[in-house]
Every structure is written in C-alpha cells, then in structure tokens.
Amino acid sequence: MEKVVVLGAGESGVGAAILAQQQGYDVFVSDKGQIASSYKDVLTKYEIEWEEGEHSTSRIFEANTVVKSPGIPDQITLIKELNAKGIEVISEIEFASRYTTASLVGITGSNGKTTTTALTHYILDQAGLNVGCAGNIGDSFAKSVALQDKEGYVLEVSSFQLDGITSFKPHIAVLTNITPDHLDRYDYKFENYIKAKFRIVENQTKDDYFIYDKDDKVITDYLKNNKIESTQLPFSLHEKVDEGAYLDNDTITITINNDKLIMSASALALKGNHNVKNAMAAATVAQLLKIRKATIRECLENFHGVEHRLESVLKINNVQYINDSKATNVNATYYALDAMKAPTIWIVGGVDKGNNYAELFALVNEKVKAIICLGVDNSKIVNAFGNCVDDIVETQSMKDAVNYAYKIAERNDNVLLSPACASFDLFKNYEERGRQFKEAVREL
Known part of the structure; x- marks a missing residue:
C-alpha cells in the first residue's frame, strides 16, 4: 500500500489526511507543534495515526508522497532531506486537485x-x-x-x-x-x-x-x-x-x-x-x-463583504469602530486608510514581515489624528510615524488599545483596526485579533 505522510495538522493537513485515507493510502500525520484538540478528535474519529511535538524521520522517509502544510517553509532541513531522497513533496491543493x-x-x-x-x-x-x-x-x-x-x-x-x-x-x-x-x-x-x-x-x-x-x-x-x-x-x-x-x-x-x-x-x-x-x-x-x-x-x-475586512462594528457616541484585522500587510492597510472619510484613530502593529511604511505617510498625514500601537515590539512603527502624528501610544492588549481610542475619540471620528502586520505576537491569528477587537468595542 502506498504511503502518504502529512506534515502539519491544521485545516489543510487534516483535510489532506482524510482524503488520503479515503483514496486507500496508508496515512500518517506528523506535527512538530501541538495539535489542536478539535483536529485530534477528527484524526481519532477517522482512525488516522498521528504524532505531535516531533517529526519521526524514520516514519516520514517511508512515504511515497509527503503533503506539506503551507506554514512549513521549503528551507527547513526535513524538506531538504525529503527532496534529496527523491520523495515527492506537494501542497494540499495539489493533492486534492488529483482526486x-x-x-x-x-x-x-x-x-x-x-x-x-x-x-x-x-x-x-x-x-x-x-x-x-x-x-x-x-x-x-x-x-x-x-x-x-x-x-x-x-x-x-x-x-x-x-x-x-x-x-x-x-x-x-x-x-x-x-x-x-x-x-x-x-x-x-x-x-x-x-x-x-x-x-x-x-x-x-x-x-x-x-x-x-x-x-x-x-x-x-x-x-x-x-x-x-x-x-x-x-x-x-x-x-x-x-x-x-x-x-x-x-x-x-x-x-x-x-x-x-x-x-x-x-x-x-x-x-x-x-x-x-x-x-x-x-x-x-x-x-x-x-x-x-x-x-x-x-x-x-x-454582497456586503467578509468578516475582518473593513467591517463596521458599532457606532458609539457618533464614533464609528471598524475591524480590518485581515489587513496583515502595508498594501491592505493602504486601501483601508484610503477608504476613510473622517478623522481616524488608527490601531496598528504586530509581527512585521519586512514592512516598508513609507507608502502610508501621505495618507497618515491626511487622515490619521492618533496612532495606537498594538504589538510586542512597536519600535519600527513609532520611528516611522513619530513625525506624522502628535499622539502615538503603545499598548500590549486589545482592551487597552480600544479603551485608549474611546478616551480620545471625538464625534464623527473613525477608530480603525488595520494592523499592517501578522498577528502572531499577541494573538493566534487575525480572526482572533478581529474578534477581540469587536468584543472590546461591545464592552465599552
């Protein structure tokens, strides 16, 4: 029986494992991190073998095909070794498209x-x-x-x-x-x-x-x-x-x-x-x-759009709160700021992916009255925009960021969460970041 090994047990990995088993392969799932309990339950239900916290190379190198989760870079040693052995390494969309x-x-x-x-x-x-x-x-x-x-x-x-x-x-x-x-x-x-x-x-x-x-x-x-x-x-x-x-x-x-x-x-x-x-x-x-x-x-x-993308949350005291948590790069935030028609308090920050903030300067000068940094390391943002606005503060939690915005917002302002960064320093993902923003706004 041909063997398929799936690396990574998130949404794509578990989906690939279910499909591989259905197609009659001998399937093994390996995740170097901890597998979420919801995905463990699915793997157990389908009686698919899995491991977490390590990659057992003895099992992995037996594979005819390895399906790699998108989060795993090609540069890691394990993938290089698989390539050197001539074992096919593909993505889940490639695997699925074959069936x-x-x-x-x-x-x-x-x-x-x-x-x-x-x-x-x-x-x-x-x-x-x-x-x-x-x-x-x-x-x-x-x-x-x-x-x-x-x-x-x-x-x-x-x-x-x-x-x-x-x-x-x-x-x-x-x-x-x-x-x-x-x-x-x-x-x-x-x-x-x-x-x-x-x-x-x-x-x-x-x-x-x-x-x-x-x-x-x-x-x-x-x-x-x-x-x-x-x-x-x-x-x-x-x-x-x-x-x-x-x-x-x-x-x-x-x-x-x-x-x-x-x-x-x-x-x-x-x-x-x-x-x-x-x-x-x-x-x-x-x-x-x-x-x-x-x-x-x-x-x-x-059609009114998708959650976490320029999503109107609530209007409080004539201040509009907008959730754009899905803006995980500078270009996405550019669109968000460009769409603002009122003075804006901008919540920004997270894990920087090599961002160049210069393309936002003109929009920030024109539209942003205050910047609230939300991240573990905000130094790059503070340095980039320190001369653009008078009011720039650093926060470490969504609650603090939203409360500060509430304190300084005036009638007809916007409060915009559009981070321009990945979320992994303080949140699991951009969805959790967006949900926390909406919860914090509703609690005001």
Missing part, C-alpha cells in the same frame, strides 16, 4: 483575494451552480473533495500553497495584485514572491483564462517578459479594454466575446476603488461562466 474532476476557479493576490473569492462564490451559488468555496477560506480543498465533492470550486490560493504544485490547474485563474508580502519566506527577494504568485497559470492552456489587474505594474511587467498560454482578460480603473473589464466615469463595462455587461459602480454594496476591482474580477468570472447578467448585478448590489 476531483471539478472545474476550478483559482484566486490569488497579495490583497483582495478573500473578498474576491467570497464574492465570486456568492454569485455562482446564487445562480444555482453546484460550487464549493475552499482553500485559504473556510474548509480545506482536500476536505471538501473527500466529504462532498462539487462540480466546481472557487479556491482562494496563497503563494505558499502554489509553491507546492506540479499539475494543479484552474480553468479560470485570477490575480488581484502583487505587492511585497511574506518576503521572509522568499529570501527577501520580491522577484521570488512574484514567480510564486504566477505559478497559478503555469499549467493553463489556451482553453483556460487569466483575469488580472492591468493597473498593477508588477503584473504587467511580468507579462511583458514571460509568455502565458491562457486567454488574458484584464480589468482596469484607468484604461478601456476590448475584452475584460474597465471603469469609465461611474460605469463598469465587462466584455467577453463582444457580449457586454454594464452596471453602475456606485450601485456596488462594497465601497472603495479596491472593491470596484474585486467586483470586476468576480463579475468577469461569472460572465465567463454564462451567469445571467441580472443575477450578477443583484449579487454585486447585495
């Missing part, structure tokens, strides 16, 4: 991919298609394939997941944008990260589609220098395109094979230019799949 005939929409990008994925799935689901939503959002792709395989999937895909593919091929690939992120995983070389993102199209043929942001110079420069097989459908806020999507005045026009969908940008439920782009990308997918135009328009007018 489904579903049509795939793959969405990646430094920012906007969660909103675009959720919105695309919402439109296709409302149109009555048998389509799942998985990957970096909700259930893992592998678990979905194992437990209730669908005719199609909308997948949010990270660069870490794309690093481990060989044959994974979405019929429609979407690249929302590329800005420096996760450089600590790519030898601090932006070009390595760019290549990782573009792996989403590497197995596509001329019968497949690539939807991308034509206003993003990083993407257009790459396309100038690298040939891509798939049919390209750009979207743009600034330039008219014959095929694809563009904005002119307030009108969005989407053209596929000379068939046009036209709607007003101000009718979108999601506000901000970045969301016009997310809507254009999602609507282009829907039009490619021949969804009724009335359905597409209705969905775009009704």
Whole structure:
C-alpha cells in the first residue's frame, strides 16, 4: 500500500489526511507543534495515526508522497532531506486537485483575494451552480473533495500553497495584485514572491483564462517578459479594454466575446476603488461562466463583504469602530486608510514581515489624528510615524488599545483596526485579533 505522510495538522493537513485515507493510502500525520484538540478528535474519529511535538524521520522517509502544510517553509532541513531522497513533496491543493474532476476557479493576490473569492462564490451559488468555496477560506480543498465533492470550486490560493504544485490547474485563474508580502519566506527577494504568485497559470492552456489587474505594474511587467498560454482578460480603473473589464466615469463595462455587461459602480454594496476591482474580477468570472447578467448585478448590489475586512462594528457616541484585522500587510492597510472619510484613530502593529511604511505617510498625514500601537515590539512603527502624528501610544492588549481610542475619540471620528502586520505576537491569528477587537468595542 502506498504511503502518504502529512506534515502539519491544521485545516489543510487534516483535510489532506482524510482524503488520503479515503483514496486507500496508508496515512500518517506528523506535527512538530501541538495539535489542536478539535483536529485530534477528527484524526481519532477517522482512525488516522498521528504524532505531535516531533517529526519521526524514520516514519516520514517511508512515504511515497509527503503533503506539506503551507506554514512549513521549503528551507527547513526535513524538506531538504525529503527532496534529496527523491520523495515527492506537494501542497494540499495539489493533492486534492488529483482526486476531483471539478472545474476550478483559482484566486490569488497579495490583497483582495478573500473578498474576491467570497464574492465570486456568492454569485455562482446564487445562480444555482453546484460550487464549493475552499482553500485559504473556510474548509480545506482536500476536505471538501473527500466529504462532498462539487462540480466546481472557487479556491482562494496563497503563494505558499502554489509553491507546492506540479499539475494543479484552474480553468479560470485570477490575480488581484502583487505587492511585497511574506518576503521572509522568499529570501527577501520580491522577484521570488512574484514567480510564486504566477505559478497559478503555469499549467493553463489556451482553453483556460487569466483575469488580472492591468493597473498593477508588477503584473504587467511580468507579462511583458514571460509568455502565458491562457486567454488574458484584464480589468482596469484607468484604461478601456476590448475584452475584460474597465471603469469609465461611474460605469463598469465587462466584455467577453463582444457580449457586454454594464452596471453602475456606485450601485456596488462594497465601497472603495479596491472593491470596484474585486467586483470586476468576480463579475468577469461569472460572465465567463454564462451567469445571467441580472443575477450578477443583484449579487454585486447585495454582497456586503467578509468578516475582518473593513467591517463596521458599532457606532458609539457618533464614533464609528471598524475591524480590518485581515489587513496583515502595508498594501491592505493602504486601501483601508484610503477608504476613510473622517478623522481616524488608527490601531496598528504586530509581527512585521519586512514592512516598508513609507507608502502610508501621505495618507497618515491626511487622515490619521492618533496612532495606537498594538504589538510586542512597536519600535519600527513609532520611528516611522513619530513625525506624522502628535499622539502615538503603545499598548500590549486589545482592551487597552480600544479603551485608549474611546478616551480620545471625538464625534464623527473613525477608530480603525488595520494592523499592517501578522498577528502572531499577541494573538493566534487575525480572526482572533478581529474578534477581540469587536468584543472590546461591545464592552465599552
């Protein structure tokens, strides 16, 4: 019996283990950290063998295939040893794609991919298609394939997941944008990260589609220098395109094979230019799949976004509290600050991923009246913005940060949590950070 070893027992690892067992493999799960009790319960229920707190190389090196969780870097010794032994190491999305005939929409990008994925799935689901939503959002792709395989999937895909593919091929690939992120995983070389993102199209043929942001110079420069097989459908806020999507005045026009969908940008439920782009990308997918135009328009007018992304929490004493915990890099926070229409108290900080804060200076000068740092080490933020605002304080807990914001906020101000950093110094993940913010606001 062929052996599959799964490294890492989070959402993707446990999903891969369930699928591997279902496909008749001898499965072993190994996690160097502690496995969450909820995932242990699942592994026990399926009678899948596991270990935690170590990687037993004697067992791991017996594998025919190793499925690696996205959080594990390729640079660690164990992965190098597996490569040297010629043992296949792949990601969970690669593994899952081998066991489904579903049509795939793959969405990646430094920012906007969660909103675009959720919105695309919402439109296709409302149109009555048998389509799942998985990957970096909700259930893992592998678990979905194992437990209730669908005719199609909308997948949010990270660069870490794309690093481990060989044959994974979405019929429609979407690249929302590329800005420096996760450089600590790519030898601090932006070009390595760019290549990782573009792996989403590497197995596509001329019968497949690539939807991308034509206003993003990083993407257009790459396309100038690298040939891509798939049919390209750009979207743009600034330039008219014959095929694809563009904005002119307030009108969005989407053209596929000379068939046009036209709607007003101000009718979108999601506000901000970045969301016009997310809507254009999602609507282009829907039009490619021949969804009724009335359905597409209705969905775009009704979809109010995802949790932890510019989420309005409460208004207290005429002060609006906004949860943007999902902003884990500078570019995401740029969009958030850009969308602020009132004086803003900005809660920022966490684990810095090699951030360059300079691109935020103009927006901070224009919109931010006070900065509340929330992190174990805030020195880089204090140094970056010390000259931009008079009021900059450091806090170590969400409760303290929110209480301080409440104390200094005046009528018609915004209080914005948009950290521009990862959350792992004080929180388990960005979701927990966002939930704590909302709880602290509700307790005011």
